[in-house]
Amino acid sequence: MSPNESTVYVYVKYNTVSSAEPMCLSVTPKYTYTPLNQLKHGSVVNVYGAVKFFKPPYQSRGTDYCSVVILMDQSNAKLTCMLFSVNLDTLPVIYKIGDIVRFHRLKIQQYKNEIQGVTTVGFSSLTFEGTLGTPIIPRTSSKIYTFSSDDQKTVEALRIWAANHISSSGTMIKLSDIKPVQYFDLTCQLVGKAEVDGSSVLLKVWDGTKPPFPSWKVLFEEGTLEGDAGHINQLKNLTIDILVYDNHVALAKSLKVGVFLRIFSLHTKIQPETPEKQTNIPHLEFHLHGGTCYGRGIKVLPEDNSDVEELKRFLDSVDLAAYQHVKNLCDLEIDSSNSFSSQDVVSPCDLERCQQLSATVLTDHQYLETTPLNAILKHDAPQHYRIRAKLRNYEPQKLYQSIKLHCPKCHSLQEVPLESDFESVLQNLATECPDPKLQNTSLYNSEAWTTQDQQERKIVIHFVKNDGILQAPEDTLIMIEGGIPSEIFRLSKKFKGVIPVKSSQEGLIIPDLAIPFLIQGKTWHYGCKQCSKLKTMQNLNSLVKEASWTPVCIAQALGIVPLQYVFVMIFTLDDGTGTLKVYLMDCENFFQIPASEILNSDNLQKNMEMIMYMLCPPGKKIGEYPWLECFIKSYNVRNEAEQEICYRIFDTVVAEDLI
């Protein structure tokens, strides 16, 4: 056989599997596949690609189903494909990022300076699992299609490429690994279903693992729950309730109990308190919001899907009896018992947690032996210890109150200024007059204007140049005179950093350390009033060549001692032999959450809330609290009258699986 000629197997799909025999025809292959970096506007092509992103098919506002698929191949080029079809079956059956697809008759067109692929007459597709080692069997609705040994090789090569270049691991998560606030893709089995109201459907699903946090139970009208009541009850400690909204409702309603599903971009969030109940226990909610952002949607997986096969094996292996009598935390009454001896039933997960020994881990000093707290109380300071105890209590209970500003030089601690505090400072500054002589220097270009409102505020923005050249906004540091907070925050989203300044005889200067000296992203950087010796903005010249606009470098150039955001908390630790109050003062290591960002992030605050909830679970007996392994140092503090020993936590972090 000449190299130009190869055998093409034409597989004809019949209704009865047994008669499906490949017909062996000797023809010249007629399909050529265009690499994704060589697509030309206006052409109709055949392509292969690995799925980088996809939206499962959904009903568009027009007449068709729509699926958005973004492909990549070895050329590293990306192609967004808009696939439409009246017939759901003809759209590619994609289950996962990394799946491999082959599209025939894809039209290439231009949209907003980029090319995109669109379905055209006769469009057809094959989809293959991307997982290395799984059989190469195409998913397609086509009754007849070609698949040569070259095709086989192309799929294999793309699988290997995709395994190294396209990651989907971040979104595929088991229920036992969920975090309090996140979006993820869940592979699960449907065990129950109920229509809650016109705009939402409740899905009860499980994946055989137990979520580490208590989760909500959605109320529904009696008699509306579809599914085997006995089975649902048996799995009650392993299922989660998902509310599905809007455009996903129709599909959710059509689902048969027992099917395997992948739910894309499922949202977990914390409901911190339920005032109508007496408990104050935060718990998780699961929502599949309306819309198709991030591929949000539901897809039924076939029984022969490799992930489903694995899930089925796992579900079969779950010891249901072990989870049967686990108390549901949400149903627990508040228990004020302080006893360390607990005979409560522990779930297998809790047991696992106990066997893992600790909810916090040491980053050093593992060689030290554990000292009981009663022994520490008898010793003089300074000393250091490794301890193992439970967190009986912590202060402040309102976590945002734990954020302080710490000066590394004079060690003073101060509250984080409120936005209203510096609003007034900035308002006063806005009445001052910018000096035109300080505009447009070798260091920066300046733009000045007057606001149209009654105030007629004079605003000047100075764009700091890099070695005489202006950079892209996201790399550019700017200084602003006469700006108000809302303007400054808006600018901080666009530029590398914003420094509020004012004109003075010496040049542009930092007006007041009561306001941030630098706003970068979501973080407001403050300087220590006692320790800083302010210099003029001209001193930024020393940084220009490196364009190193880090807060530390900028502060140093301007004579500022930057204050650090820290968590300051008091932990009351108890190991059964005694209790000890220890300080935690930490920038970002302990919680793995930067103290500088938490005040401006709801998600980070919720994550921290959940971590504290895990470390010190309300409503549980202390016997059920997790152990904390900590490294602490004792030190002497002299008050007016007496000397006191204090304790601080060092070199300790919350265990990774809690974060």
Added chain:
DNA sequence: GTTTAGGATTCG
């Protein structure tokens, strides 16, 4: 051979 949507999370 039209339109749909054109990635970029959240009302619940």
